[in-house]
Amino acid sequence: MxxxxxxxxxxxxxxxxxxxxxxxxxxxxxxxxxxGNCFRNLLWYRxxxxxxxxxxxxxxxxxxxxxxxxxxxxxxxxxxxxxxxLPAMIVDMLADITVDSFNKxxxxxxxxxxxxxxxxxxxxxxxxxxxxxxxxVFVQCDGxxxxxxxxxxxxxxxxxxxxxxxxxxxxxxxxITGINFKNKYHKxxxxxxxxxxxxxNGIKYELYKNDKLMDNYRAIPETADLxxxxxxxxxxxxxxxxxKSKKYKGRGQSILEKKLDAFDxxxxxxxxWIDALRDNRTITYIPEDLIPTNDNGDLLKPNxxxxxxxxxxxxxxxxxxSKITREKGDFDYEGMLxxxxxxxxxxxxxxxxxxxLGIDVKKLDNADAQREKEKATQYxxxxxxxxxxxxxxxxxxxxxxxxxxxxxKTAGEYExxxxxKEYANPSFEATVETVSKARPGQNVMSIEKTVDTMYGDSLTxxxxxxxVKRLKEEAxxxxxxxxxxxxxxxxxxxxx
Numbered sequence: 425m426x427x428x429x430x431x432x433x434x435x436x437x438x439x440x441x442x443x444x445x446x447x448x449x450x451x452x453x454x455x456x457x458x459x460g461n462c463f464r465n466l467l468w469y470r471x472x473x474x475x476x477x478x479x480x481x482x483x484x485x486x487x488x489x490x491x492x493x494x495x496x497x498x499x500x501x502x503x504x505x506x507x508x509x510l511p512a513m514i515v516d517m518l519a520d521i522t523v524d525s526f527n528k529x530x531x532x533x534x535x536x537x538x539x540x541x542x543x544x545x546x547x548x549x550x551x552x553x554x555x556x557x558x559x560x561v562f563v564q565c566d567g568x569x570x571x572x573x574x575x576x577x578x579x580x581x582x583x584x585x586x587x588x589x590x591x592x593x594x595x596x597x598x599x600i601t602g603i604n605f606k607n608k609y610h611k612x613x614x615x616x617x618x619x620x621x622x623x624x625n626g627i628k629y630e631l632y633k634n635d636k637l638m639d640n641y642r643a644i645p646e647t648a649d650l651x652x653x654x655x656x657x658x659x660x661x662x663x664x665x666x667x668k669s670k671k672y673k674g675r676g677q678s679i680l681e682k683k684l685d686a687f688d689x690x691x692x693x694x695x696x697w698i699d700a701l702r703d704n705r706t707i708t709y710i711p712e713d714l715i716p717t718n719d720n721g722d723l724l725k726p727n728x729x730x731x732x733x734x735x736x737x738x739x740x741x742x743x744x745x746s747k748i749t750r751e752k753g754d755f756d757y758e759g760m761l762x763x764x765x766x767x768x769x770x771x772x773x774x775x776x777x778x779x780x781l782g783i784d785v786k787k788l789d790n791a792d793a794q795r796e797k798e799k800a801t802q803y804x805x806x807x808x809x810x811x812x813x814x815x816x817x818x819x820x821x822x823x824x825x826x827x828x829x830x831x832x833k834t835a836g837e838y839e840x841x842x843x844x845k846e847y848a849n850p851s852f853e854a855t856v857e858t859v860s861k862a863r864p865g866q867n868v869m870s871i872e873k874t875v876d877t878m879y880g881d882s883l884t885x886x887x888x889x890x891x892v893k894r895l896k897e898e899a900x901x902x903x904x905x906x907x908x909x910x911x912x913x914x915x916x917x918x919x920x
Contacts, residue, residue, distance in 0.1 A: 462589040492692035527843040560587035566665035566676030622661040626654040
Protein backbone atom coordinates (compact mmCIF):
# COMPACT_ATOMS: atom_id res chain seq x y z
CA MET A 425 0.00 0.00 0.00
CA UNK A 426 2.83 2.29 0.87
CA UNK A 427 4.45 1.72 -2.51
CA UNK A 428 1.27 2.70 -4.36
CA UNK A 429 0.96 5.91 -2.30
CA UNK A 430 4.57 6.83 -3.00
CA UNK A 431 4.01 6.33 -6.72
CA UNK A 432 0.92 8.57 -6.60
CA UNK A 433 2.82 11.30 -4.70
CA UNK A 434 5.72 11.20 -7.16
CA UNK A 435 3.33 11.36 -10.09
CA UNK A 436 1.57 14.43 -8.65
CA UNK A 437 4.93 16.07 -7.86
CA UNK A 438 6.22 15.48 -11.39
CA UNK A 439 2.98 16.74 -12.87
CA UNK A 440 3.14 19.96 -10.82
CA UNK A 441 6.90 20.24 -11.47
CA UNK A 442 7.69 20.60 -7.73
CA UNK A 443 11.39 20.35 -6.99
CA UNK A 444 12.40 18.87 -3.61
CA UNK A 445 14.34 21.11 -1.20
CA UNK A 446 18.09 20.81 -1.47
CA UNK A 447 18.51 21.90 2.15
CA UNK A 448 19.74 25.15 3.63
CA UNK A 449 23.42 25.82 4.14
CA UNK A 450 24.10 28.83 6.37
CA UNK A 451 27.54 29.72 7.66
CA UNK A 452 27.78 31.85 10.80
CA UNK A 453 31.15 33.19 11.88
CA UNK A 454 31.58 34.01 15.58
CA UNK A 455 33.32 37.29 16.25
CA UNK A 456 34.77 36.27 19.63
CA UNK A 457 36.10 33.32 21.55
CA UNK A 458 34.91 32.82 25.12
CA UNK A 459 38.08 34.44 26.46
CA GLY A 460 37.67 37.35 24.02
CA ASN A 461 34.07 37.73 25.12
CA CYS A 462 35.15 37.93 28.77
CA PHE A 463 37.80 40.50 27.88
CA ARG A 464 35.27 42.70 26.06
CA ASN A 465 32.88 42.55 29.01
CA LEU A 466 35.73 43.46 31.35
CA LEU A 467 36.51 46.56 29.27
CA TRP A 468 32.91 47.73 29.65
CA TYR A 469 33.11 47.22 33.39
CA ARG A 470 36.45 49.04 33.64
CA UNK A 471 34.72 51.97 31.97
CA UNK A 472 37.75 53.64 30.37
CA UNK A 473 36.59 55.50 27.24
CA UNK A 474 40.05 55.30 25.66
CA UNK A 475 40.17 51.50 26.08
CA UNK A 476 36.70 51.06 24.59
CA UNK A 477 37.64 53.21 21.59
CA UNK A 478 40.86 51.27 21.02
CA UNK A 479 39.09 47.91 21.26
CA UNK A 480 36.24 48.66 18.88
CA UNK A 481 38.43 50.41 16.30
CA UNK A 482 40.77 47.37 16.17
CA UNK A 483 38.12 44.63 15.94
CA UNK A 484 35.79 43.73 13.09
CA UNK A 485 32.18 43.12 14.12
CA UNK A 486 31.27 41.94 10.58
CA UNK A 487 28.60 44.66 10.47
CA UNK A 488 30.60 47.49 9.01
CA UNK A 489 31.83 48.70 12.41
CA UNK A 490 28.90 51.10 12.67
CA UNK A 491 28.85 51.15 16.48
CA UNK A 492 29.40 54.44 18.26
CA UNK A 493 32.64 53.32 19.89
CA UNK A 494 33.97 52.08 16.53
CA UNK A 495 33.29 55.37 14.76
CA UNK A 496 36.21 57.46 13.55
CA UNK A 497 35.96 61.24 13.35
CA UNK A 498 36.45 63.09 10.09
CA UNK A 499 39.84 64.74 9.68
CA UNK A 500 39.80 68.13 11.34
CA UNK A 501 36.61 67.46 13.31
CA UNK A 502 36.96 66.33 16.90
CA UNK A 503 34.30 64.12 18.50
CA UNK A 504 34.24 63.72 22.24
CA UNK A 505 33.25 60.16 23.17
CA UNK A 506 31.90 59.91 26.72
CA UNK A 507 31.33 56.70 28.66
CA UNK A 508 28.62 57.03 31.31
CA UNK A 509 29.93 54.22 33.52
CA LEU A 510 26.46 52.63 33.66
CA PRO A 511 27.61 48.95 33.32
CA ALA A 512 29.93 49.24 36.34
CA MET A 513 27.22 50.98 38.38
CA ILE A 514 24.74 48.17 37.64
CA VAL A 515 27.21 45.41 38.52
CA ASP A 516 28.51 47.08 41.69
CA MET A 517 25.02 47.94 42.96
CA LEU A 518 23.69 44.41 42.42
CA ALA A 519 26.73 42.98 44.19
CA ASP A 520 26.33 45.43 47.07
CA ILE A 521 22.64 44.73 47.71
CA THR A 522 23.33 40.98 47.56
CA VAL A 523 26.27 40.98 49.96
CA ASP A 524 24.64 43.51 52.31
CA SER A 525 21.75 41.10 52.79
CA PHE A 526 24.17 38.29 53.67
CA ASN A 527 23.34 37.45 57.27
CA LYS A 528 25.17 34.42 58.63
CA UNK A 529 26.53 30.93 57.99
CA UNK A 530 25.63 28.18 60.43
CA UNK A 531 27.28 24.77 60.81
CA UNK A 532 24.49 22.71 62.33
CA UNK A 533 25.18 20.74 65.50
CA UNK A 534 28.93 21.36 65.61
CA UNK A 535 30.19 24.25 67.73
CA UNK A 536 33.85 23.45 67.07
CA UNK A 537 33.32 23.51 63.30
CA UNK A 538 31.35 26.75 63.67
CA UNK A 539 34.28 28.36 65.48
CA UNK A 540 36.75 27.05 62.89
CA UNK A 541 34.70 28.48 60.03
CA UNK A 542 34.43 31.88 61.72
CA UNK A 543 38.22 31.96 61.98
CA UNK A 544 38.59 30.87 58.33
CA UNK A 545 36.11 33.56 57.22
CA UNK A 546 37.92 36.22 59.24
CA UNK A 547 41.32 35.18 57.87
CA UNK A 548 40.07 35.31 54.26
CA UNK A 549 37.85 38.42 54.66
CA UNK A 550 35.09 36.22 53.29
CA UNK A 551 32.45 38.90 52.79
CA UNK A 552 34.74 41.00 50.58
CA UNK A 553 35.95 37.88 48.74
CA UNK A 554 32.33 36.92 48.07
CA UNK A 555 31.52 40.40 46.77
CA UNK A 556 34.44 40.37 44.32
CA UNK A 557 33.46 36.86 43.19
CA UNK A 558 29.91 38.03 42.43
CA UNK A 559 31.28 40.98 40.44
CA UNK A 560 33.62 38.68 38.48
CA VAL A 561 30.77 36.31 37.57
CA PHE A 562 28.52 39.22 36.58
CA VAL A 563 31.22 40.53 34.23
CA GLN A 564 33.22 37.49 33.09
CA CYS A 565 30.41 34.96 32.82
CA ASP A 566 31.43 32.42 35.48
CA GLY A 567 34.30 31.37 37.73
CA UNK A 568 35.30 29.09 40.59
CA UNK A 569 36.48 29.22 44.19
CA UNK A 570 39.84 27.54 44.77
CA UNK A 571 40.85 26.27 48.20
CA UNK A 572 44.54 25.86 48.88
CA UNK A 573 46.78 25.49 51.94
CA UNK A 574 50.00 27.38 52.61
CA UNK A 575 51.33 27.44 56.17
CA UNK A 576 53.71 30.28 55.26
CA UNK A 577 50.65 32.51 54.79
CA UNK A 578 48.04 31.15 57.18
CA UNK A 579 47.25 28.13 59.32
CA UNK A 580 43.76 28.12 57.81
CA UNK A 581 42.66 27.20 54.26
CA UNK A 582 43.07 30.01 51.71
CA UNK A 583 40.04 30.94 49.59
CA UNK A 584 40.66 32.45 46.15
CA UNK A 585 38.30 33.15 43.27
CA UNK A 586 39.25 32.81 39.61
CA UNK A 587 37.10 34.53 36.98
CA UNK A 588 35.84 32.87 33.81
CA UNK A 589 38.77 33.65 31.55
CA UNK A 590 41.17 31.95 33.99
CA UNK A 591 39.08 28.78 34.45
CA UNK A 592 38.24 25.72 32.33
CA UNK A 593 35.69 23.06 33.25
CA UNK A 594 35.78 19.32 32.63
CA UNK A 595 32.35 17.74 32.17
CA UNK A 596 31.20 14.14 32.52
CA UNK A 597 27.59 13.43 31.58
CA UNK A 598 26.72 17.07 32.03
CA UNK A 599 28.31 17.35 35.48
CA ILE A 600 31.44 19.34 36.33
CA THR A 601 34.01 16.77 37.46
CA GLY A 602 37.15 18.84 37.15
CA ILE A 603 38.23 22.49 37.22
CA ASN A 604 41.45 23.78 35.67
CA PHE A 605 42.87 27.03 37.06
CA LYS A 606 45.27 29.00 34.88
CA ASN A 607 48.13 31.06 36.32
CA LYS A 608 50.45 33.03 34.03
CA TYR A 609 54.03 33.98 34.89
CA HIS A 610 55.81 36.34 32.52
CA LYS A 611 59.58 35.93 32.33
CA UNK A 612 62.20 37.52 30.12
CA UNK A 613 62.65 34.41 27.99
CA UNK A 614 59.05 33.16 27.81
CA UNK A 615 55.55 33.12 29.24
CA UNK A 616 54.87 30.25 31.63
CA UNK A 617 51.36 28.99 32.35
CA UNK A 618 50.61 26.76 35.32
CA UNK A 619 47.46 24.62 35.09
CA UNK A 620 46.13 23.50 38.47
CA UNK A 621 43.82 20.59 37.75
CA UNK A 622 41.38 20.06 40.60
CA UNK A 623 39.22 16.95 40.85
CA UNK A 624 37.88 14.64 43.56
CA ASN A 625 41.12 12.67 43.28
CA GLY A 626 43.22 15.66 44.36
CA ILE A 627 45.32 18.25 42.52
CA LYS A 628 47.59 17.79 39.54
CA TYR A 629 49.95 20.48 38.19
CA GLU A 630 51.07 21.05 34.59
CA LEU A 631 53.50 23.78 33.57
CA TYR A 632 53.62 25.10 30.00
CA LYS A 633 56.34 27.20 28.44
CA ASN A 634 54.93 29.12 25.46
CA ASP A 635 52.17 26.49 25.04
CA LYS A 636 54.66 23.60 25.31
CA LEU A 637 54.21 21.15 28.21
CA MET A 638 57.30 20.84 30.42
CA ASP A 639 58.47 17.66 32.12
CA ASN A 640 58.83 19.29 35.55
CA TYR A 641 56.20 21.66 36.90
CA ARG A 642 58.69 22.93 39.49
CA ALA A 643 60.91 24.52 36.82
CA ILE A 644 60.30 28.12 37.94
CA PRO A 645 60.60 29.63 41.46
CA GLU A 646 56.85 30.33 41.72
CA THR A 647 56.02 26.63 41.42
CA ALA A 648 59.07 25.07 43.08
CA ASP A 649 57.37 24.34 46.41
CA LEU A 650 54.06 23.02 45.10
CA UNK A 651 52.84 19.63 46.24
CA UNK A 652 50.14 17.49 44.68
CA UNK A 653 47.56 16.30 47.25
CA UNK A 654 46.16 12.89 46.29
CA UNK A 655 43.08 10.85 47.22
CA UNK A 656 41.22 13.70 48.91
CA UNK A 657 37.87 12.11 47.89
CA UNK A 658 36.43 15.59 47.32
CA UNK A 659 37.27 18.46 44.99
CA UNK A 660 38.89 21.47 46.63
CA UNK A 661 37.06 23.86 44.31
CA UNK A 662 33.51 25.11 43.78
CA UNK A 663 32.26 26.50 40.42
CA UNK A 664 29.81 29.40 40.26
CA UNK A 665 27.67 30.75 37.41
CA UNK A 666 24.38 32.66 37.53
CA UNK A 667 23.26 32.19 33.92
CA LYS A 668 24.17 29.50 31.38
CA SER A 669 25.37 30.62 27.99
CA LYS A 670 23.61 29.53 24.82
CA LYS A 671 26.60 30.63 22.79
CA TYR A 672 29.42 28.85 24.61
CA LYS A 673 28.40 25.38 25.74
CA GLY A 674 29.15 24.57 29.35
CA ARG A 675 29.99 28.15 30.23
CA GLY A 676 28.19 30.97 31.99
CA GLN A 677 26.80 34.23 30.65
CA SER A 678 27.54 37.76 31.79
CA ILE A 679 24.62 40.02 32.70
CA LEU A 680 26.22 42.66 30.45
CA GLU A 681 26.36 40.61 27.24
CA LYS A 682 22.83 41.19 25.97
CA LYS A 683 23.00 44.88 26.83
CA LEU A 684 26.23 45.91 25.09
CA ASP A 685 24.47 47.44 22.08
CA ALA A 686 22.16 49.33 24.45
CA PHE A 687 25.15 50.63 26.43
CA ASP A 688 26.79 51.72 23.18
CA UNK A 689 23.65 53.64 22.17
CA UNK A 690 23.33 55.21 25.62
CA UNK A 691 26.91 56.49 25.44
CA UNK A 692 26.17 57.87 21.97
CA UNK A 693 23.07 59.73 23.17
CA UNK A 694 24.90 61.34 26.06
CA UNK A 695 27.95 62.19 23.93
CA UNK A 696 25.73 63.83 21.33
CA TRP A 697 23.90 65.73 24.08
CA ILE A 698 27.17 67.25 25.32
CA ASP A 699 28.28 67.89 21.74
CA ALA A 700 24.98 69.65 21.03
CA LEU A 701 25.44 71.84 24.10
CA ARG A 702 28.74 73.01 22.70
CA ASP A 703 27.36 73.59 19.22
CA ASN A 704 24.28 75.47 20.42
CA ARG A 705 25.87 77.95 22.78
CA THR A 706 25.61 81.64 22.05
CA ILE A 707 28.11 82.52 19.29
CA THR A 708 29.54 85.99 18.69
CA TYR A 709 30.21 86.84 15.05
CA ILE A 710 33.21 89.18 14.91
CA PRO A 711 34.53 90.88 11.78
CA GLU A 712 38.10 89.95 11.01
CA ASP A 713 39.48 93.38 11.79
CA LEU A 714 37.86 93.30 15.27
CA ILE A 715 39.03 89.85 16.40
CA PRO A 716 41.09 90.06 19.62
CA THR A 717 44.77 89.20 19.44
CA ASN A 718 47.29 87.64 21.79
CA ASP A 719 50.45 89.22 23.18
CA ASN A 720 52.26 88.61 19.87
CA GLY A 721 49.55 90.30 17.84
CA ASP A 722 48.27 87.04 16.32
CA LEU A 723 44.51 86.49 15.97
CA LEU A 724 43.01 84.26 18.67
CA LYS A 725 41.72 80.96 17.33
CA PRO A 726 38.69 79.32 18.98
CA ASN A 727 38.70 75.59 19.73
CA UNK A 728 35.96 73.00 20.06
CA UNK A 729 35.42 73.73 23.77
CA UNK A 730 35.41 77.53 23.95
CA UNK A 731 33.98 78.16 20.47
CA UNK A 732 32.45 81.47 21.50
CA UNK A 733 32.98 83.44 18.33
CA UNK A 734 33.19 83.02 14.57
CA UNK A 735 35.12 85.13 12.09
CA UNK A 736 33.23 87.01 9.37
CA UNK A 737 34.52 89.24 6.63
CA UNK A 738 34.98 92.95 7.33
CA UNK A 739 32.69 95.35 5.50
CA UNK A 740 34.09 97.64 2.81
CA UNK A 741 30.95 99.74 2.41
CA UNK A 742 31.26 103.49 2.91
CA UNK A 743 27.86 103.67 4.64
CA UNK A 744 28.27 100.67 6.96
CA UNK A 745 30.83 99.82 9.60
CA SER A 746 31.95 96.47 10.96
CA LYS A 747 29.67 95.28 13.77
CA ILE A 748 29.83 92.45 16.27
CA THR A 749 26.62 90.36 16.31
CA ARG A 750 25.46 87.54 18.57
CA GLU A 751 23.22 84.57 17.80
CA LYS A 752 21.65 82.26 20.36
CA GLY A 753 21.65 78.49 19.70
CA ASP A 754 18.50 76.38 19.36
CA PHE A 755 18.86 73.35 21.64
CA ASP A 756 16.16 70.64 21.44
CA TYR A 757 16.08 69.79 25.14
CA GLU A 758 12.85 67.77 25.08
CA GLY A 759 14.00 65.64 22.16
CA MET A 760 17.37 64.97 23.78
CA LEU A 761 15.75 64.11 27.11
CA UNK A 762 13.34 61.65 25.51
CA UNK A 763 16.21 59.94 23.68
CA UNK A 764 18.19 59.76 26.92
CA UNK A 765 15.27 58.24 28.87
CA UNK A 766 14.52 55.68 26.16
CA UNK A 767 18.16 54.58 25.85
CA UNK A 768 18.51 54.35 29.64
CA UNK A 769 15.32 52.32 29.94
CA UNK A 770 16.62 49.79 27.40
CA UNK A 771 19.86 49.43 29.35
CA UNK A 772 18.08 48.70 32.64
CA UNK A 773 15.21 46.51 31.43
CA UNK A 774 15.26 43.10 33.06
CA UNK A 775 18.28 43.91 35.23
CA UNK A 776 17.70 46.61 37.78
CA UNK A 777 15.32 49.40 38.72
CA UNK A 778 16.32 53.04 38.09
CA UNK A 779 15.47 53.93 41.69
CA UNK A 780 17.94 51.26 42.91
CA LEU A 781 20.70 53.19 41.14
CA GLY A 782 19.53 56.48 42.64
CA ILE A 783 18.29 57.82 39.29
CA ASP A 784 15.75 60.65 39.49
CA VAL A 785 12.54 58.70 38.95
CA LYS A 786 10.50 61.85 38.28
CA LYS A 787 12.04 62.05 34.83
CA LEU A 788 11.09 58.50 33.97
CA ASP A 789 7.81 57.29 35.48
CA ASN A 790 5.26 57.83 38.19
CA ALA A 791 5.62 56.25 41.64
CA ASP A 792 3.43 53.21 40.89
CA ALA A 793 5.46 52.37 37.77
CA GLN A 794 8.70 52.69 39.73
CA ARG A 795 7.48 50.29 42.42
CA GLU A 796 6.73 47.77 39.71
CA LYS A 797 10.15 48.29 38.15
CA GLU A 798 11.74 47.65 41.55
CA LYS A 799 10.69 44.04 41.07
CA ALA A 800 13.36 43.76 38.36
CA THR A 801 16.01 44.30 41.04
CA GLN A 802 14.35 41.72 43.27
CA TYR A 803 14.21 39.13 40.48
CA UNK A 804 17.88 39.60 39.60
CA UNK A 805 18.92 39.50 43.24
CA UNK A 806 16.72 36.45 43.86
CA UNK A 807 18.39 34.54 41.03
CA UNK A 808 21.83 35.34 42.46
CA UNK A 809 20.86 34.31 45.99
CA UNK A 810 19.40 31.02 44.72
CA UNK A 811 22.86 30.16 43.40
CA UNK A 812 24.70 31.43 46.48
CA UNK A 813 22.51 29.33 48.77
CA UNK A 814 23.94 26.27 47.00
CA UNK A 815 27.52 27.44 46.45
CA UNK A 816 28.35 28.90 49.88
CA UNK A 817 27.42 25.79 51.95
CA UNK A 818 29.55 23.64 49.60
CA UNK A 819 32.44 26.08 49.96
CA UNK A 820 32.20 26.15 53.76
CA UNK A 821 32.05 22.34 53.96
CA UNK A 822 35.10 21.95 51.71
CA UNK A 823 37.06 24.50 53.76
CA UNK A 824 36.29 22.61 56.97
CA UNK A 825 37.25 19.28 55.38
CA UNK A 826 40.49 20.79 54.09
CA UNK A 827 41.26 22.09 57.57
CA UNK A 828 40.70 18.60 58.97
CA UNK A 829 43.14 17.08 56.46
CA UNK A 830 45.73 19.77 57.22
CA UNK A 831 45.60 18.79 60.88
CA UNK A 832 46.07 15.13 60.08
CA LYS A 833 42.47 14.20 60.77
CA THR A 834 39.89 12.41 58.66
CA ALA A 835 37.70 14.84 56.75
CA GLY A 836 34.43 15.16 58.67
CA GLU A 837 30.87 15.49 57.44
CA TYR A 838 29.24 18.88 57.94
CA GLU A 839 25.79 20.31 57.33
CA UNK A 840 25.91 24.01 56.54
CA UNK A 841 23.18 26.55 55.85
CA UNK A 842 23.41 30.20 54.80
CA UNK A 843 20.92 32.90 55.66
CA UNK A 844 20.09 36.05 53.67
CA LYS A 845 17.91 38.92 54.86
CA GLU A 846 14.97 40.17 52.85
CA TYR A 847 15.43 43.02 50.38
CA ALA A 848 13.34 46.19 50.13
CA ASN A 849 11.05 45.36 53.04
CA PRO A 850 8.33 47.97 53.61
CA SER A 851 9.18 50.63 56.17
CA PHE A 852 7.89 50.44 59.73
CA GLU A 853 5.50 53.32 59.05
CA ALA A 854 4.10 51.63 55.95
CA THR A 855 3.63 48.35 57.86
CA VAL A 856 1.73 50.06 60.68
CA GLU A 857 -0.46 51.90 58.18
CA THR A 858 -1.27 48.69 56.30
CA VAL A 859 -2.10 46.72 59.47
CA SER A 860 -4.22 49.61 60.79
CA LYS A 861 -6.29 49.58 57.60
CA ALA A 862 -6.77 45.83 57.98
CA ARG A 863 -8.00 46.28 61.60
CA PRO A 864 -9.93 49.57 61.62
CA GLY A 865 -10.57 50.95 65.08
CA GLN A 866 -8.30 48.37 66.73
CA ASN A 867 -4.96 48.93 68.44
CA VAL A 868 -2.12 47.33 66.48
CA MET A 869 0.60 48.18 69.01
CA SER A 870 0.82 47.97 72.76
CA ILE A 871 1.47 51.11 74.81
CA GLU A 872 4.90 49.73 75.77
CA LYS A 873 5.87 49.17 72.14
CA THR A 874 4.56 52.59 71.15
CA VAL A 875 6.66 54.36 73.80
CA ASP A 876 9.77 52.32 72.98
CA THR A 877 9.44 53.01 69.24
CA MET A 878 8.74 56.72 69.73
CA TYR A 879 11.54 57.58 72.18
CA GLY A 880 14.13 54.92 71.35
CA ASP A 881 17.33 55.55 73.32
CA SER A 882 16.46 59.14 74.22
CA LEU A 883 14.75 57.97 77.46
CA THR A 884 16.00 55.60 80.11
CA UNK A 885 14.16 52.41 80.98
CA UNK A 886 12.74 53.99 84.13
CA UNK A 887 11.52 57.07 82.22
CA UNK A 888 9.83 54.83 79.65
CA UNK A 889 8.07 52.91 82.43
CA UNK A 890 6.82 56.19 83.94
CA UNK A 891 5.52 57.29 80.53
CA VAL A 892 3.74 53.96 80.04
CA LYS A 893 2.15 54.25 83.49
CA ARG A 894 0.93 57.78 82.78
CA LEU A 895 -0.58 56.81 79.40
CA LYS A 896 -2.36 53.83 80.93
CA GLU A 897 -3.81 55.97 83.71
CA GLU A 898 -5.08 58.48 81.15
CA ALA A 899 -6.66 55.60 79.22
CA UNK A 900 -8.39 54.33 82.36
CA UNK A 901 -6.33 51.20 82.66
CA UNK A 902 -5.85 50.30 86.34
CA UNK A 903 -2.97 48.09 87.34
CA UNK A 904 -3.36 45.92 90.42
CA UNK A 905 -0.95 43.43 91.89
CA UNK A 906 -1.86 39.81 91.35
CA UNK A 907 -2.73 37.95 94.58
CA UNK A 908 -0.19 35.51 95.92
CA UNK A 909 -1.76 32.07 95.82
CA UNK A 910 0.76 30.81 98.38
CA UNK A 911 -0.57 33.08 101.15
CA UNK A 912 -2.87 31.32 103.68
CA UNK A 913 -6.54 32.13 103.48
CA UNK A 914 -7.94 34.34 106.27
CA UNK A 915 -9.55 32.58 109.28
CA UNK A 916 -13.17 32.16 108.24
CA UNK A 917 -14.28 31.49 111.84
CA UNK A 918 -13.05 34.89 112.96
CA UNK A 919 -14.85 36.50 110.08
CA UNK A 920 -18.06 34.70 110.92
